[in-house]
Amino acid sequence: MNDATLPILQVRDLTVRFGSLVAVNGVGFDAQRGQITAVIGPNGAGKSSLFNLISGAIRPSAGRVTFEGRDLTGASPERMLAAGLSRSFQITNLFFELPVRENLRLAAQFVEGGRGLLRHVSASRAAQRRVDELIERFALHARADDLAGFLSHGEQRRLEIAVALAARPRLLLLDEPTQGMSHADTQDTAALIRSLVDDGLSILLVEHDVDLVMDLSDHVVVMHQGAKLAEGRPEAVRADPAVQAAYFGEVQEPAHA
Numbered sequence: 586m587n588d589a590t591l592p593i594l595q596v597r598d599l600t601v602r603f604g605s606l607v608a609v610n611g612v613g614f615d616a617q618r619g620q621i622t623a624v625i626g627p628n629g630a631g632k633s634s635l636f637n638l639i640s641g642a643i644r645p646s647a648g649r650v651t652f653e654g655r656d657l658t659g660a661s662p663e664r665m666l667a668a669g670l671s672r673s674f675q676i677t678n679l680f681f682e683l684p685v686r687e688n689l690r691l692a693a694q695f696v697e698g699g700r701g702l703l704r705h706v707s708a709s710r711a712a713q714r715r716v717d718e719l720i721e722r723f724a725l726h727a728r729a730d731d732l733a734g735f736l737s738h739g740e741q742r743r744l745e746i747a748v749a750l751a752a753r754p755r756l757l758l759l760d761e762p763t764q765g766m767s768h769a770d771t772q773d774t775a776a777l778i779r780s781l782v783d784d785g786l787s788i789l790l791v792e793h794d795v796d797l798v799m800d801l802s803d804h805v806v807v808m809h810q811g812a813k814l815a816e817g818r819p820e821a822v823r824a825d826p827a828v829q830a831a832y833f834g835e836v837q838e839p840a841h842a
């Protein structure tokens with residue numbers, strides 16, 4: 586189902602237990618098509634676990650993940666990818682000993698379809714086109730033939746997003762896309778993420794950088810101790826006293842008339 590009015594992602598009552606610890610406790614929210622939805626929360630709030638549950642890296646103890654109206658709860662990352670949901674892996678999905686171009690080609694070839702010999706020829710042509718598009722889009726020309734291991738941290742993070750996009754997903758899950766980046770690289774990455782959404786992609790991101798999230802996101806979900814504490818527009822979430830107490834470590838004085 587690809588109903589444009591339907592949220593692209595619906596998360597309901599998602600729960601995961603690690604022994605006696607409930608790392609994610611009955612979390613639910615919607616991510617709207619063509620928007621940036623962000624999940625924030627203090628250390629240990631359960632953001633990574635939630636991300637892993639949604640992307641299929643770990644299976645929930647309870648709850649549901651629905652993508653474009655299809656129940657994908659507990660589906661493998663490969664099935665998620667085939668359905669149109671791709672995730673970044675914080676550089677760990679790059680092959681450092683291969684050139685940038687090869688990293689992209691391998692990711693693009695994974696998804697291009699067809700049958701028999703013709704499949705091979707048309708798939709590799711389609712993959713090549715996708716690689717060229719991504720090199721252009723991510724301004725990687727000058728680095729295309731360099732080994733991924735020789736890129737700067739910022740370039741590797743950018744390549745990682747490009748690799749996640751090789752499959753032409755409709756929803757991209759980003760795990761702290763600016764972690765370890767300089768201020769300038771963070772700004773560039775934010776602009777890049779915004780431009781992807783402007784082109785119709787939907788994004789769900791988990792991010793520590795609160796200022797970045799508040800700037801970039803259309804909708805913010807705040808987690809605290811495994812549960813959802815609040816959600817809404819960035820400015821509303823920032824002004825929520827419960828969020829300030831739990832996350833920003835400050836309680837706002839009530840406004841005096």
Ligand SMILES: Nc1ncnc2c1ncn2[C@@H]1O[C@H](COP(=O)(O)OP(=O)(O)OP(=O)(O)O)[C@@H](O)[C@H]1O
Pocket residue numbers: 603606608626627628629630631632633634635
């Ligand atoms: N595989 C696991 N086995 C046991 N406990 C886990 C596992 N993964 C996470 N946890 C625990 O679950 C809780 C939530 O962790 P999680 O990494 O999801 O939080 P987070 O919000 O992403 O934190 P951070 O911002 O520090 O990365 C923590 O107490 C963590 O120690």
